[in-house]
Amino acid sequence: MQTLLQFIRSQPVGGVLSKADWGNNDFLGVAARVYKPHSVICRQDDDDDRIFIVKSGWALLYRGLPSGERQIIDTPLGGDIVGFRSVDGPRFASLASITELAVYETSRKELVEAVLSEGRLGNKIACSLARLNAILAEHLVNVGRRNAMCRTAHFLLELDERLSKAGLSTHGRYECPLTQHELADILGLTTVHVNRTLRELRKADLVSFRAGHVEVINRKKLVNTAGFDGEYLK
Amino acid sequence: MQTLLQFIRSQPVGGVLSKADWGNNDFLGVAARVYKPHSVICRQDDDDDRIFIVKSGWALLYRGLPSGERQIIDTPLGGDIVGFRSVDGPRFASLASITELAVYETSRKELVEAVLSEGRLGNKIACSLARLNAILAEHLVNVGRRNAMCRTAHFLLELDERLSKAGLSTHGRYECPLTQHELADILGLTTVHVNRTLRELRKADLVSFRAGHVEVINRKKLVNTAGFDGEYLK
DNA sequence: CGATATGTTGAATACGGTCAAAAAGTGTGG
DNA sequence: CCACACTTTTTGACCGTATTCAACATATCG
Numbered sequence: 005m006q007t008l009l010q011f012i013r014s015q016p017v018g019g020v021l022s023k024a025d026w027g028n029n030d031f032l033g034v035a036a037r038v039y040k041p042h043s044v045i046c047r048q049d050d051d052d053d054r055i056f057i058v059k060s061g062w063a064l065l066y067r068g069l070p071s072g073e074r075q076i077i078d079t080p081l082g083g084d085i086v087g088f089r090s091v092d093g094p095r096f097a098s099l100a101s102i103t104e105l106a107v108y109e110t111s112r113k114e115l116v117e118a119v120l121s122e123g124r125l126g127n128k129i130a131c132s133l134a135r136l137n138a139i140l141a142e143h144l145v146n147v148g149r150r151n152a153m154c155r156t157a158h159f160l161l162e163l164d165e166r167l168s169k170a171g172l173s174t175h176g177r178y179e180c181p182l183t184q185h186e187l188a189d190i191l192g193l194t195t196v197h198v199n200r201t202l203r204e205l206r207k208a209d210l211v212s213f214r215a216g217h218v219e220v221i222n223r224k225k226l227v228n229t230a231g232f233d234g235e236y237l238k
Numbered sequence: 239m240q241t242l243l244q245f246i247r248s249q250p251v252g253g254v255l256s257k258a259d260w261g262n263n264d265f266l267g268v269a270a271r272v273y274k275p276h277s278v279i280c281r282q283d284d285d286d287d288r289i290f291i292v293k294s295g296w297a298l299l300y301r302g303l304p305s306g307e308r309q310i311i312d313t314p315l316g317g318d319i320v321g322f323r324s325v326d327g328p329r330f331a332s333l334a335s336i337t338e339l340a341v342y343e344t345s346r347k348e349l350v351e352a353v354l355s356e357g358r359l360g361n362k363i364a365c366s367l368a369r370l371n372a373i374l375a376e377h378l379v380n381v382g383r384r385n386a387m388c389r390t391a392h393f394l395l396e397l398d399e400r401l402s403k404a405g406l407s408t409h410g411r412y413e414c415p416l417t418q419h420e421l422a423d424i425l426g427l428t429t430v431h432v433n434r435t436l437r438e439l440r441k442a443d444l445v446s447f448r449a450g451h452v453e454v455i456n457r458k459k460l461v462n463t464a465g466f467d468g469e470y471l472k
Numbered sequence: 473c474g475a476t477a478t479g480t481t482g483a484a485t486a487c488g489g490t491c492a493a494a495a496a497g498t499g500t501g502g
Numbered sequence: 503c504c505a506c507a508c509t510t511t512t513t514g515a516c517c518g519t520a521t522t523c524a525a526c527a528t529a530t531c532g
Contacts, residue, residue, distance in 0.1 A: 067379050070465050075379040090369035096470045097375065119361045126360020127353045133367035135324035140374040141331065145301050145309040148381045148426030152520070183478065192382030197520055199480060215529090231304050238325045386488070417510065431488055433512060449497090 034108045045099040045107070046087065052095075053112035056086040061105035062181050066189065067097050076190040078139060079163075079182070082170045085132050088112070102181050138236040147192040150231070152201045155191050157230035160211050160218055165234045176220025180213065268342045279333040279341070280321065286329075287346035290320040295339035296415050300423065301331050310424040312373060313397075313416070316404045319366050322346070336415050372470040381426040384465070386435045389425050391464035394445050394452055399468045410454025414447065 036059065039045055046054060048068055058080045065086055066076040077097055080086050086099055092112065119126040142162070146155045163180060167173035182190075188198045206212045210226045212219045220226055270293065273279055280288060282302055292314045299320055300310040311331055314320050320333055326346065353360040376396070380389045397414060401407035416424075422432045440446045444460045446453045454460060 067375065069379070069383055073383050075382040077375045077378060088364070088368050089372065090365040091472045093472060094469060096372060096467075116361055119364060120357040123354040123357050123360050126357050126364060127350055129364045130322070130353060130360060130367060131324040133364060133371060134322045137367060137371055137374060138323065138330060140371060140378060141301065141311045144311060144374060144378050144381060145303070147378060148309040149303060149307050185478075194521055195479085196481090196522080200520090203480085233330075235328060236330045238327060418512095419510075428489055429511085430490080430513090433510095434488090437512085 034110045037107055037109055039101045039105045039107070041101055041103050041105075043101045043105070045101060045105070046095060048096060048098045049094045051093070053092055055088050055110050055112055055115055056080075056099065057108040057110075058082055058084050058086065059106035059108060062102040063105050064100050064102060064186065065097050066100070074189050075192065076186065078136070078143070079190070081166055083132075084136065085129065088115070088129070088133065102186075135237070142236050143190075152191070152193055152197055153204060154230050155193070156187070156198065156201045157205060157210060157226055158232050159187075159191060160205075160213065161220075161226060161230055161232045161234070162237065163218070164220060165237050169237075176211075176218075176223055178218050179216055180218045181216055268344045271341055271343055273335045273339045273341070275335055275337050275339075277335045277339070279335060279339070280329060282330060282332045283328045285327070287326055289322050289344050289346055289349055290314075290333065291342040291344075292316055292318050292320065293340035293342060296336040297339050298334050298336060298420065299331050300334070308423050309426065310420065312370070312377070313424065315400055317366075318370065319363065322349070322363070322367065336420075369472070376470050377424075386425070386427055386431055387438060388464050389427075390421070390432065390435045391439060391444060391460055392466050393421075393425060394439075394447065394454075395460060395464055395466045395468070396471065397452070398454060399471050410445075410452075410457055412452050413450055414452045415450055 039061075045056070045063070046052065060082055063080045063086070064076050065078045065080055066074045068074045078084075080099075087095065089095070089112070115129070119129060139162075142158075146158050150158060164173050164176055164178060167178045172178055184198045184202070185195045187193075188195045191198065193201070202213050206214075208225075209221050210229065211221055226232075273295075279290065279297070280286065294316055297314045297320070298310050299312045299314055300308045302308045312318075314333075321329065323329070323346070349363070353363060373396075376392075380392050384392060398407050398410055398412060401412045406412055418432045418436070419429045421427075422429045425432065427435070436447050440448075442459075443455050444463065445455055460466075
């Protein structure tokens with residue numbers, strides 16, 4: 005289980021902060037909160053300045069369009085920062101829990117103050133945002149230049165890699181609470197086509213996703229068809 | 239013309255750094271460099287740790303795929319940071335100039351050191367990365383959930399907004415050195431389809447892009463069809 | 473058990489891709 | 503200034519992946 009302290013001490017800052025520096029849970033007005041499954045934690049266009057660091061559980065960060073469609077930007081997992089913006093103003097994405105979700109909450113104001121007075125935290129935040137950048141860039145490549153098969157394969161491998169680090173995936177097997185509809189909104193596809201693509205991936209003995217359980221069957225072939233290189237997740 | 243000092247002093251840090259704090263051009267081992275048009279400045283998979291801050295000119299940040307296709311991640315413009323990663327290791331994107339490109343170059347090592355010792359810089363970097371995040375997220379929405387028309391319209395409006403801030407666009411008119419092929423790699427389309435889409439946008443009297451010159455014809459209608467809201471660019 | 477969300481399948485359609493060729497623009501050197 | 507090569511833009515015909523629409527099956531949950 006990742007705590008805020010662990011987050012701050014984790015790579016690449018690598019434990020330069022002592023426990024005494026920060027305390028454990030009560031550092032910079034941070035509140036630990038737990039949300040029920042399928043709660044909306046913050047809404048696009050809201051004007052609060054809360055910032056979240058995911059402790060455990062699954063969440064969705066998404067943008068809704070006037071047409072009613074939505075694009076899921078990311079599925080933040082343990083240790084990920086959500087909601088840090090360059091300036092104050094209305095949020096441009098919503099955050100919702102899928103499973104029960106534990107988060108640390110602080111405010112932009114407080115976090116910026118802490119960053120200003122403690123360079124190590126600033127560095128940690130910057131690195132964390134840089135990683136998120138890399139993930140978003142890869143999602144962009146996925147949606148922009150890979151077909152449904154590769155795209156889906158790639159995302160399932162990304163999840164495997166991200167969950168492995170939290171000990172939530174072993175030997176290519178992990179629990180994934182996403183529905184096919186949510187998967188579609190992540191991959192820029194329709195629900196129907198996601199369904200067909202998953203069937204093909206199963207038939208081709210590459211990866212199986214059924215009843216919330218993902219199982220990588222032939223990693224070599226899967227990595228190859230996805231064109232996956234996990235370097236960007238470091 | 240945006241200088242590094244201006245970048246650091248710009249919103250949202252807003253001039254909290256005095257000129258004396260940083261000097262002008264010689265702060266943290268920064269070298270100002272100028273690249274010729276169509277130079278490759280750094281390559282995907284290279285293992286150097288250079289970081290760039292764009293001073294002036296147009297650049298492309300892109301990822302190549304095994305198939306030979308590529309997805310352009312962003313078109314960094316004045317003040318944007320390029321190449322900051324969470325850890326050392328091979329780059330996952332290439333950077334190339336389109337026009338003559340002036341950049342400040344430093345290294346990850348030096349920048350991190352500076353961030354650690356000076357919170358205001360850390361905050362500035364974090365905010366800059368947060369803004370880049372928002373741009374990438376919007377690109378993802380664009381490619382994932384908008385059709386060719388909206389997508390193209392949206393991107394041309396984004397450029398208008400970004401260039402306006404640098405004084406490079408007035409009254410919806412700006413010079414854009416991108417080829418239709420490059421535009422295609424940004425939008426996740428083919429060159430042929432970009433060509434047809436631009437023709438339609440022109441015929442619909444929304445926006446015209448010819449011979450490197452963009453002209454917003456009917457902003458209201460254009461904003462509407464694109465579903466554009468520039469909030470994310472702040 | 474009935475209601476609602478999720479998953480599955482088929483048939484028809486459309487948006488954007490592929491292939492191919494020509495036209496227009498740009499730059500270079502003789 | 504023109505000839506030549508090359509890049510960029512434009513257009514047409516055809517094709518394919520993913521969407522749309524519709525119906526039904528299967529979980530899930532109060």
